[in-house]
Amino acid sequence: MRCEDVSELLSTYIDGALDQDEHAWVEDHLRRCPHCAAELATLRATLALVQQLDEVEPPADFRAQLKKRILAERRKERLGFFNRARSVLATSPYRGAVAAVATLALAIGVSAGIQSPSVVKWLELATPAPSVQVGQAGNEGGKDVAGLMGKSGAPGSGQTLTITSDNGAGQGGAGGAITAPVTDPNAGKGGGNGGEITTAQAGGKEGTTTADTSGMKALTAGSPKQVAEGTGAAGDSTGTTGQTRGAEIPSNLLNVLKPAVGKSAAVVLEVRNVDDAVLKISQLAERDNGQGAGYVEESTTTVDVSGQKHAIIRFKVAAAGLQDTLAQIEKMGVVRSKSLTGHETGADYSDVDARLKIYKQQESRYMEILARAKVVDEVIRLENELAVVRTNIELLQGRLDLLRNATVYSDVSVELNQSATAAAAPPAGGTLGQAGQEAGKSFLLTSRGLGVLAVRAAGLLGGAAPVLIIVGLGWLAYVIYLRSRPERARGRGQG
Amino acid sequence: MDENELIRRCQKGDLAAFDDLVRVYEKKVYNLAYRMSGNHEDANDLSQEAFLRVFQSLKDFRGQSSFSTWLYRVVSNVCLDELRQRGRRLTVSIDEPVSSDKGETMQRQLADNAPPPDELAERREVREVVQAAIGELSEEYRVVIVLRDLRDLSYQEIAEVLDCSLGTVKSRLNRARLALKEKLSQLELFSSPVVYTGGRAAAKGGNNGAL
Structure with a gap:
């Protein structure tokens, strides 16, 4: 047996893990080869030396x-959706x-804000509030873009574009309506779920574009609905952008926020007198129903x-x-819906x-032990434990309050449309033929709306x-x- | 409470049970991490990270191997991943002993051929040199030496921890030990035979050689 072969077996030999034959060979060789015997001694x-290294103690805390x-x-994991989204973005x-x-x-x-003469015009005319928008996607998973219905007015100042996505009236539970009426005066905000808030001031005082992570806002308000705000910014096209974004957010958000949402309702109503109805509904909302x-x-x-x-x-x-x-x-x-x-x-x-x-029980148990503790080290350790437990209690308490609040209040949104024939209007639902007609009409209207959008978008891009x-x-x-900053920092480091 | 019950409770996310489990194993884990990284700061980070991973993946532990083997596996992987990622070996080197205040003193004394320091300091320095030598090995070599010669795992256990064959463990351990022997021989740490029994004389010889 050659010395190199023995050298390969020495470590295993020391551990006594060689099979019988190998063990015998190695022993035999070691007796006759002083070089390998010395090798073994050095290895041992x-x-x-390695084995005399002591155990060390982990830190007390x-x-x-x-x-x-x-x-x-x-x-x-629980509340980190936004952070994760932000880090994913980053x-x-x-x-x-x-x-x-x-x-x-x-x-x-x-x-658009700078260009549009209608901003000025609108400000002068002081027409009613520039835009109305409610973005709602009160649906799990946001799968509800069942029907698209668009209305588009003639081009010109003060036109309205409405796109409604609706899961159908009376389906309960899974209804989502996204309405983004946009008035031309280019004022409004677009809701989005970025990590930061960016605000751009447009020409007019209300001409702002806002990308707002309404996450925390929604959390505190207890309703994801409020996140889905996309009010007509910069005319029709951005109005739609805001709306699309609005529709996307809740589908993600709901996973996080679902437990914090109590009940919410959305109603689309056709009335003879919108102002009257607004007044009545406001009174209804603010009265104390016991x-x-x-x-x-x-x-x-x-x-x-x-x-x-x-309205x-x-x-x-x-x-x-x-x-x-x-x-x-x-x-x-x-x-209507x-x-x-x-x-x-x-x-x-x-x-x-x-x-x-459970945490509160744990807390009182720790307090009991703490009262009896005599050694300083023990007290410190207990206080550490207590601090952790108390953080938990605070967190959970906050969450509980949130849940309670969400259950106590419900969100209601009502869309009111004026109708001269409100009384004579057919009941919601109608016949199959009417449905077909409606669908056809909606298709045309939406297409027209999209055409207008495309033309406008081109203009805005320019x-x-x-x-x-x-x-x-x-x-x-x-x-x-x-780029110049790290160099300076490096310069300082060298100096 | 027996360990299996403790583990079952941890798998359900019971923090108090996990705390008990950590209490049992923290020293083993910390020492493995300490010998792998060579300093307390990294050892703390690595073992915290390892236990966090243990907590998160405990539900995947089905008892195929013993818990301690499984634990060592997680810890070893965390250490290997982390140390490889950093691409650096020990922060300790043979020329600069870890504990800077005491290390400096010793170094000066030795360089000046001052009278040998007291036994305790000498022993400490030998340990630092040995730890530094271990730290200069590749992570693969380091881990087998630490598991076998410091944590006292069997070949079979090491094979499970490192997910490799018994033959691989044997040959890797052999190469690792020979490499370590080479490093320490260069320092003439054991020029004297007294090393087998205590290491004091060896330490003295080694000091002169090393520094």
């Missing part, structure tokens, strides 16, 4: 640290594209080219009085409640060019600034 000495990290991770290979699209939208908004008064969150009225009035009212009402309130509203006119969305809060509520109780150039130059300057 090496291992002896090792487990407290770990607990904090685990809790932080849990929190992140690291996404498409972040350039996202930034480009956002910039383009911004540029269009700004340029469960506590509600409040109007938004109320907007618009007049379209044909002189017809439209949107959004309000909160005590959950217990929701059915009654809806019944009264329905009496005011012909119901109605949807009721309910989200279960019970299971989540009791889950949170149970966890809270108008956006100067703004884009300015933004581009600013960006370039920023990049140059960023």
Whole structure:
């Protein structure tokens, strides 16, 4: 047996893990070869040195640290949707594209605001509130773009474009209506789910384009509906953009926010006198129905080219009085669409409640032990544990309050459309033939609307060019600034 | 409470049970991480990360292997991934002992041929040199030495932890030990035979050689 072969077996030999034959060979060789015997001795000495390394002690707060990290991770998992979305955006290979699209939208908004003479005109005329919008997608998964119905007025100042996506009246639970009437004066806001808030001031005082992460807002308000706001910015095209975005958000959001949503209702109503109905509904919302008064969150009225009035009212009402309130509203006119969305809060509520109780028990147990603790080290450790438990309690308490609030109030949104023939109008639903007719009409109207959109978009793109150039130059300057910074830092490091 | 019950409760997300489980294993895990990284800061980070991963993936533990083997597997992977990612070895090097204040003192004394430091300091320094030598091995070699010679795992257990064959464990361990022997021989750490019994004399010889 050669020395190299023995060398390969020495380590295993030391551990006594060679098979019998190999073991015998190695022993035999070692007796006759002083070189290999010395090798073995050195190897043994090496291992002896390694084995004399002592055990070390982990830090005293090792487990407290770990607990904090685990809790932080849990929190992140539960509420970290926005952060994740932001980090995905920040690291996404498409972040350039996202930034480009956002910039383009911004540029269009700004340029449209600057260009449009109607801004000035509108301000002078002081026509009713510039735009009305309610973006709702009270649906799980946002799969509800069943029907598209578009109305488009003649071109010109003050036209209205409405696109409604509706799951059908009376289906309950899964109704979502997205309405984005846009008045030409280019004022409004577009809701989106970016991580940051960007605001661009357009020509007029109300000409703003806002991309708003309404996540936290929605959380506190307890309703994802409010996120889906896309009010007509920069004319028709951006109005639609806002709307599309609005429709996308809740589908994601609902996973996160679903437990915090109680009940919500959306009604589309045809009435003879819009102003009257608005007044009545406001009174209805704000009266105390025995469960506590509600409040109007938004109320907007618009007049379209044909002189017809439209209005949107959004309000909160005590959950217990929701059915009654809806019944009264329905009496005011012909119901075109109605949807009721309910989200279960019970299971989540009791889950949170149970966890809270466990933590509170844990807290009092720690307090008891703490009262008896004598050693300082023990006290410190207990206090660490207590701090963790108390953080949990606070978190859960907050969540519980949120759930409670969401159950106490319901969101209601009512869209009112004026109709001279309100009384004579056929009941919602109608016959199959009517449905077909309606569908055909809707198709034509939507197509027309899209055509107008395309033409407008082209015009706006042209108008956006100067703004884009300015933004581009600013960006370039920023990049140059960023590049120069690390060099300076390096210079300091060397110095 | 027996360990299986503890693990079952952890799998349901019971933090208190997990705390108990960590209490049992924190020292083992921390020591593995410490010997892999060579310093307390990294050892803490690595073992925290490892336990976090354990908590998150505990539901995948079905008891095919013993829990401690499974745990070592997670920890080893965290250490290997992390250390490879950093692309750096130990922060300790043979020329600069870890504990800077004491290390500096010793270094100066030795360089000046000052009287040998007391036994404790000497022993400490030998350990630092050995740890530094382990740290200079590749991560693959380091992990088998740490698992076998410091954590005292069997060949079979190491094979499970590193997910490789027994033969691979044997040959990798052999190469790792020979490599370590080479490093320490260069430092003449064991020029004297006394090393087998204590390491004091060896430490003395090694100091002169090393520094």
